Amino acid sequence: DAKTTQPPSMDCAEGRAANLPCNHSTISGNEYVYWYRQIHSQGPQYIIHGLKNNETNEMASLIITEDRKSSTLILPHATLRDTAVYYCIVRLRDSGNTPLVFGKGTRLSVIA
Amino acid sequence: NAGVMQNPRHLVRRRGQEARLRCSPMKGHSHVYWYRQLPEEGLKFMVYLQKENIIDESGMPKERFSAEFPKEGPSILRIQQVVRGDSAAYFCASSQRAGAIHEQYFGPGTRLTVT
Numbered sequence: 001d002a003k004t005t006q007p008p009s010m011d012c013a014e015g016r017a018a019n020l021p022c023n024h025s026t027i028s029g030n031e032y033v034y035w036y037r038q039i040h041s042q043g044p045q046y047i048i049h050g051l052k053n054n055e056t057n058e059m060a061s062l063i064i065t066e067d068r069k070s071s072t073l074i075l076p077h078a079t080l081r082d083t084a085v086y087y088c089i090v091r092l093r094d095s096g097n098t099p100l101v102f103g104k105g106t107r108l109s110v111i112a
Numbered sequence: 113n114a115g116v117m118q119n120p121r122h123l124v125r126r127r128g129q130e131a132r133l134r135c136s137p138m139k140g141h142s143h144v145y146w147y148r149q150l151p152e153e154g155l156k157f158m159v160y161l162q163k164e165n166i167i168d169e170s171g172m173p174k175e176r177f178s179a180e181f182p183k184e185g186p187s188i189l190r191i192q193q194v195v196r197g198d199s200a201a202y203f204c205a206s207s208q209r210a211g212a213i214h215e216q217y218f219g220p221g222t223r224l225t226v227t
Binding site for chain 1: 116145147153154155156157160168170171203205214215216217218219220221
């Protein structure tokens with residue numbers, strides 16, 4: 001699986017959009033970009049994934065650059081409950097038995 | 113996180129004791145994954161099991177750690193002769209279909225403290 005690079009921490013004002021970047025310059029053509037988050041003292045929670053088109057669901061939007069070397073997770077109206085560590089993972093969608101690789105992620109602090 | 117149960121949520125053991133961590137997957141899920149999270153670190157994969165079989169244990173320490181997922185009952189992660197370095201949060205995840213990570217549902221974790 002390709003390596004990802006994320007900033008260690010970010011702040012965001014409550015109600016504003018949170019834009020979390022992820023670099024994955026070695027991504028291969030059939031690897032997807034997945035985002036998970038981990039709220040303090042809880043297990044990771046799946047947010048969204050995509051291949052090359054932008055994706056949106058009830059939680060967030062995922063913008064993937066045309067060359068697929070980077071992506072941005074957008075939380076359109078951040079709330080205090082969105083304070084968490086956000087992990088960007090690049091992986092084949094059906095990777096069989098290969099393990100998930102979590103980096104250190106970005107610690108997002110949403111401030112009132 | 114709904115559906116994956118882990119117990120106990122908190123476990124304190126003295127050095128040299130055994131720790132047994134339990135994971136009950138979501139109903140209908142036959143694949144279980146264990147991860148360990150050291151303080152201020154990301155999650156690290158330990159082992160992947162399917163009912164009665166260990167599929168991938170490449171992340172398991174070679175000694176003192178073992179895992180099982182019997183035909184009946186929860187998956188068990190067992191740590192023998194615990195040391196302070198084993199203090200961590202241990203998460204399990206379950207899935208219905210092998211490898212599809214967005215279908216892996218994580219439990220709330222067991223926080224092991226070794227004194």
